[in-house]
Amino acid sequence: MEIKVTVKQLGRKHPILSEQKLEIAYNDPKISLENLLKLIVQQQVETFNAKSFELEDADDTKIPLDDYLNILTDTGKAGFGSIYNEKKADLQKAQENAVQSFEDGMFAVFYNDEQLDSLTQTVDLSLQHTFTFIRLTFLAGSYW
Template identity: 75%
Template sequence: MEIKVTVKQLGRKHPVLSEQHLEIDYDGNSISLEQLLKLIVQQQVGAFNAKSFETEDQDQIQAPLENYLNILTDTGKAGFGSIYNEKRADLEKARENAIQAFEDGMFAVFCGETRLENLKQIIDLSTQPVFTFIRLTFLAGSYW
């Protein structure tokens, strides 16, 4: 099943990533938020593990597009698509981290205009909603 996902960061004029179409391994019309998160993590871990790891003799520079460079420097993360850590992602650990991060309030998930606040909440996929993930940033500092 194909779903539409947008990832944003609060306080930015432009989303860090634009709308993406993800292919998840699911055929039903309704799904819980917990299942959806696990399937998205499974798809992303699979995509990460499928990437080839470059070695020094095969290093290829993948420079970002000119209009995307400002967004990268604003976020403080200017990457060139190369992966230098050859360790593969662990699917179970990644799933646990995603669920824990949601429970801890590290990111918010919206289905269309509705915020999803409970992992057991059922989502109707027959309407082909757009899912928005917003990374929440905590302020640092103290009052004294």
Template identity: 80%
Template structure:
């Protein structure tokens, strides 16, 4: 089943990831948020692990263009498409981290205009709305 996903960060003009389609292995049209997060993480980990780990002397073919460089610096992470850590990602650890991050409110999940606050909430995938993941950041400073 294909779902549409967008990743955003508060206070930024451009989305971190523009809308993209992700194929998850799920047959039913109703799914819990927890299962959806685990399936998305599983798909992304498998995609990451399938990338080649060829060592390169120079990233000349992966240098971003001028207009894209501004978006990369706005997100706080500039990468050139190379993988320097040769370890494969662990699906179970990544899923556990995603669930813990949601419970700790490090990101919010929206389906159309509805925000999800509980991992047990069900989602009707047959509506084919776009999922929006918003990375939340804490303000610096204290109350004292």
């Protein structure tokens, strides 16, 4: 089944990732949020593990296009497609991490502008609305 996903961060005008379509291995129109998170993580882990790891003797300079630099500065992460860690992602650990992160309030999930609060909450995928994941950041400060 194909779903639409957008990733945002609070305080940013533009999404970190524009709307993407993900293909998940699920056919039933009703799904719990926990199962949906696990299927999305499974799809992302499979995509990551399918990438080839090329060891280069020389590090070639990869200069991004001008419009890409704005995206890099907005997200605070400069990545040019090189993968330096040769380990494959562990699906079980990644799924547990995603569920635990949701329970800990590290990100919020919205489906058609309605916040999904519980992992047991059921979502109707037949409506084909966009899922929005918002990464929440904690404020840091001191009393000094």
